[in-house]
Amino acid sequence: MSADEATVAEGPLALVCGGGSLPLAVADHVLARGRRVLLFPVRGAAKPEDYAGREHTWVHLGQFGTLARVARPLGCTEIVLIGWLTRPSLWGLRPDFLTLKILPRIAKAFLGGDNHLLSNIAKLVEEQGFRLRGAHEVAPEILAPHGSLGRLVPDADDLANVGLGLDYLAAAGRFDIGQAAVVAGRHIVAVEAAEGTDGMLARVATLRATGRIRAPRGVLVKAPKPQQDRRFDLPSIGPTTVAAAAKAGLSGIVVIAGETVVAEPDALREAADRAGLFVFGASGPAA
Amino acid sequence: MSADEATVAEGPLALVCGGGSLPLAVADHVLARGRRVLLFPVRGAAKPEDYAGREHTWVHLGQFGTLARVARPLGCTEIVLIGWLTRPSLWGLRPDFLTLKILPRIAKAFLGGDNHLLSNIAKLVEEQGFRLRGAHEVAPEILAPHGSLGRLVPDADDLANVGLGLDYLAAAGRFDIGQAAVVAGRHIVAVEAAEGTDGMLARVATLRATGRIRAPRGVLVKAPKPQQDRRFDLPSIGPTTVAAAAKAGLSGIVVIAGETVVAEPDALREAADRAGLFVFGASGPAA
Numbered sequence: 001m002s003a004d005e006a007t008v009a010e011g012p013l014a015l016v017c018g019g020g021s022l023p024l025a026v027a028d029h030v031l032a033r034g035r036r037v038l039l040f041p042v043r044g045a046a047k048p049e050d051y052a053g054r055e056h057t058w059v060h061l062g063q064f065g066t067l068a069r070v071a072r073p074l075g076c077t078e079i080v081l082i083g084w085l086t087r088p089s090l091w092g093l094r095p096d097f098l099t100l101k102i103l104p105r106i107a108k109a110f111l112g113g114d115n116h117l118l119s120n121i122a123k124l125v126e127e128q129g130f131r132l133r134g135a136h137e138v139a140p141e142i143l144a145p146h147g148s149l150g151r152l153v154p155d156a157d158d159l160a161n162v163g164l165g166l167d168y169l170a171a172a173g174r175f176d177i178g179q180a181a182v183v184a185g186r187h188i189v190a191v192e193a194a195e196g197t198d199g200m201l202a203r204v205a206t207l208r209a210t211g212r213i214r215a216p217r218g219v220l221v222k223a224p225k226p227q228q229d230r231r232f233d234l235p236s237i238g239p240t241t242v243a244a245a246a247k248a249g250l251s252g253i254v255v256i257a258g259e260t261v262v263a264e265p266d267a268l269r270e271a272a273d274r275a276g277l278f279v280f281g282a283s284g285p286a287a
Numbered sequence: 288m289s290a291d292e293a294t295v296a297e298g299p300l301a302l303v304c305g306g307g308s309l310p311l312a313v314a315d316h317v318l319a320r321g322r323r324v325l326l327f328p329v330r331g332a333a334k335p336e337d338y339a340g341r342e343h344t345w346v347h348l349g350q351f352g353t354l355a356r357v358a359r360p361l362g363c364t365e366i367v368l369i370g371w372l373t374r375p376s377l378w379g380l381r382p383d384f385l386t387l388k389i390l391p392r393i394a395k396a397f398l399g400g401d402n403h404l405l406s407n408i409a410k411l412v413e414e415q416g417f418r419l420r421g422a423h424e425v426a427p428e429i430l431a432p433h434g435s436l437g438r439l440v441p442d443a444d445d446l447a448n449v450g451l452g453l454d455y456l457a458a459a460g461r462f463d464i465g466q467a468a469v470v471a472g473r474h475i476v477a478v479e480a481a482e483g484t485d486g487m488l489a490r491v492a493t494l495r496a497t498g499r500i501r502a503p504r505g506v507l508v509k510a511p512k513p514q515q516d517r518r519f520d521l522p523s524i525g526p527t528t529v530a531a532a533a534k535a536g537l538s539g540i541v542v543i544a545g546e547t548v549v550a551e552p553d554a555l556r557e558a559a560d561r562a563g564l565f566v567f568g569a570s571g572p573a574a
Contacts, residue, residue, distance in 0.1 A: 168462045175455045177475045188464045191478040194494050203490070207481050 011075040012036035013138060014067060014130070016059070018045040018083025022135070022142065022236070022263045026082050027054075029139035038076055040067050045083065068128055079125055082135040136234060136261065144237075144281040146257040150269045152278035154252055158219050160186060162254045162282070165221030173225040179235040180222040182248065185215025197222065197237075201244035208249050217251040223284070224259050237279070238263030239271045246275040257281030298362040299323035300425060301354060301417070303346070305332040305370025309422070309429065309523070309550045313369050314341075316426035325363055327354050332370065355415055366412055369422040423521060423548065431524075431547040431568040437556045439565035441539055445506050447473060449541045449569070452508030460512040466522040467509040469537065472502025484509065484524075488531035495536050504538040510571070511546050524566070525550030526558045533562040544568030 013030055015037055017023035023046065027037045039056035041048075059066050067079070122132045136143050154162065161183035168181055168188055178192025182204050189207065192200040201220065207213040222235040237255060245253055252272075255262075260281070262268060272279045300317055302324055304310035310333065314324045326343035328335075346353050354366070409419045423430050441449065448470035455468055455475055465479025469491050476494065479487040488507065494500040509522040524542060532540055539559075542549075547568070549555060559566045 164462070168459070168464070171458050171462070172455070172478075175451070175458070175475055177455070177478060181480075187481075188462055189481040191459075191464060191480050193468075193478050194474075194476040194500050195490060196499075199490075199494075203482060203486075207486075212483075213481050 010035060011077055012038050012071075013133075014038045014040060014071045014076050014079045016067065016079060016081045017041045017051075018081070019047070020083050020238070020263060021050075022238075022261065023083040024050060024054075025263070026080065026135045026139045026142060029141045035138075036074075038071055038074065040070075042083075064125070064128070068130070072129075077129065077131055078133050078138075079130045080133050080135050080138055134234070142261050142263075143234075144255050144257050144260040144262050146281050146283065149262065149265065149279040149281065150272035150277075152252065152272070152276065154219070154254065154278050154280055158217075158251055158254075158278070161219045162221055164188065165219065165254070166223060166282075169221060169223045170226065173223075176225060179224060180220060182218055182220055182250065184213060184218025184250075187215060189213050189215070189218065197241060198244050201241075201248045201250075204248035204250075205244075217249065220245050220248075220250055220253045222253070222255045222260060224256065234259060234261050236261035236263060237268065239267040242268055242271040242275060242277055242279065246277055250277065252278035252280060254280045254282050256284040259284055297322060298364055299325050299358070300420075301325045301327060301358045301363050301366045303354065303366060303368045304328040304338075305368070306334070307370050307525070307550060308337075309525075309548065310370040311337060311341075312550070313367065313422045313426045313429060316428045322425075323361075325358055325361065327357075329370075351412070351415065355417070359416075364416070364418055365420050365425075366417045367420050367422050367425055421521070429548050429550075430521075431542045431544050431549050433544040433568050433570065436549065436552065436566040436568065437559035437564075439539065439559070439563065441506070441541065441565050441567055445504075445538055445541075445565070448506045449508055451475065452506065452541070453510060453569075456508060456510045457513065460510075461514065463512065463514075466511060467507060469505055469507055469535065471500060471505025471537075474502060476500050476502070476505065484528060485531050488528075488535045488537075491535035491537075492531075504536065507532050507535075507537055507540045509540070509542045509547060511543065521546060521548050523548035523550060524555065526554040529555055529558040529562060529564055529566065533564055537564065539565035539567065541567045541569050543571040546571055 013035055015023060015027055017039060023041075027039060030037050039051060039054055040059045041051050041056055043058050043060050057066065057070050071079075125132050164186060165181045165183040165188065168191075169179065172191070178197070178200070180192040180197045180200060181188050182190040182200065190200050190204050195203070197220070204213065204218070220241070222237065224235055235255065237253060237260065241253065258281075268279065300322055302310060302314055302317075304326060310328070314326060317324050326338060326341055327346045328338050328343055330345055330347050344353065344357050358366075412419050451473060452468045452470040452475065455478075456466065459478070465484070465487070467479040467484045467487060468475050469477040469487065477487050477491050482490070484507070491500065491505070507528070509524065511522055522542065524540060524547065528540065545568075555566065
């Protein structure tokens with residue numbers, strides 16, 4: 001079977017694009033494999049200038065009908081959700097008719113944890129005859145490789161902190177909390193929940209400045225939750241993560257290779273080398 | 288044996304007093320039992336005006352020799368550390384000769400977790416012939432009782448949040464992190480580490496104001512870590528905790544009865560009733 005036949009068999013891929021540079025990076029990787037991509041930037045999340053040069057259809061979060069109407073006649077059966085989306089206010093949604101029917105379920109999902117919200121969205125997409133794929137499945141190039149993403153590597157002290165952090169994330173994972181923690185001096189000094197990784201790192205910077213954290217350096221550890229639906233909710237890092245980790249006085253970042261999305265890997269590498277931080281992809285625990 | 292004989296047998300109690308009202312409350316409870324109390328307010332933590340009317344000896348954190356010199360000739364063999372102490376800078380310590388000898392161990396403890404720091408202090412106190420007691424052992428009146436500390440009680444929704452929070456704290460406890468979490472809409476939205484309970488509650492207030500937490504209400508859950516040395520490191524709440532929980536939009540606070548210190552219980556009860564929050568002492572897990 002030639003690449004062209006594979007493309008026909010798969011049909012075009014619908015990409016629902018949130019903010020950041022990752023959606024277009026995914027689009028380019030998929031296009032490079034010879035598959036057609038239908039772009040659906042989300043209003044309020046994606047930047048119009050990023051999509052000016054490409055064919056696209058704007059959608060509001062909640063307008064699943066628009067996507068179905070455009071994508072289905074083109075033979076599209078697969079959807080990827082990618083890019084950072086602010087959890088929208090229920091009142092900020094502009095639901096179309098199809099979405100209205102399922103709104104009660106979405107509302108319920110909003111009150112649950114992240115995993116609950118996302119798996120509900122997955123279910124309703126699949127009820128409409130589409131298959132939800134992970135960005136990393138259609139564009140594995142976006143995943144963190146094994147080893148260092150820059151010049152520096154963690155030292156023995158860093159690795160001891162990393163071990164403690166990964167143990168904690170494994171133990172806390174079943175509670176559907178965050179995917180990250182900061183460990184300094186063998187002590188977990190910050191745990192991520194609703195504030196997100198950047199919020200947590202900003203807190204570490206403040207706690208260090210005010211003397212509440214005295215251990216030198218420290219490591220940001222990110223890992224997917226054990227039960228996490230890896231199709232659309234992998235941990236991610238990017239150059240801003242490196243900048244926030246540097247401000248927090250950390251010596252580096254450890255993620256799980258093959259289970260973490262890296263946005264703008266070149267810029268990230270450069271930022272890490274410049275700031276003197278390591279960014280390291282560790283092997284995940286044996287499944 | 289009469290109460291007087293018991294007092295003689297026990298000798299006076301040395302109370303190393305940090306900030307807040309709890310140290311003097313403990314002193315009064317111990318005095319009411321007929322036992323003599325030697326007050327050692329810590330400079331920079333205790334307020335001079337609080338000790339003006341009572342016999343006392345100021346100490347700097349790290350001046351263990353001063354305490355030993357005053358307390359030992361009076362037949363004192365028991366010490367209680369009580370009240371909030373900012374983790375001091377090593378350079379802010381004014382070590383006396385005795386403390387200097389053990390400074391390397393203290394320095395090491397500073398780089399470990401809280402439990403590590405505190406159990407090191409306990410060890411060195413006991414090496415000097417004193418016994419470290421918990422404030423709750425000499426004044427059990429300071430502990431949270433079973434049931435509500437005010438008019439309100441948690442409802443079924445609150446209790447479901449509480450269950451999730453207690454499960455999480457039990458699972459995370461062995462990592463020597465914080466002793467508290469906030470659960471809203473069956474989702475753990477904040478976990479305490481180095482920032483402390485008030486810092487965590489301030490974060491929840493901000494995340495709610497910015498729409499990152501949408502679930503209504505929610506509960507603050509506090510519980511001692513499983514391996515925690517209960518002699519000098521019990522979780523504590525007070526009127527300021529109630530105020531911070533109210534600002535965070537929570538419906539109440541749940542602590543473990545008999546394993547949580549309540550500062551200013553009357554003021555706390557009044558603050559909770561005024562703010563419409565419950566404060567509830569739940570039974571701890573079976574040991």
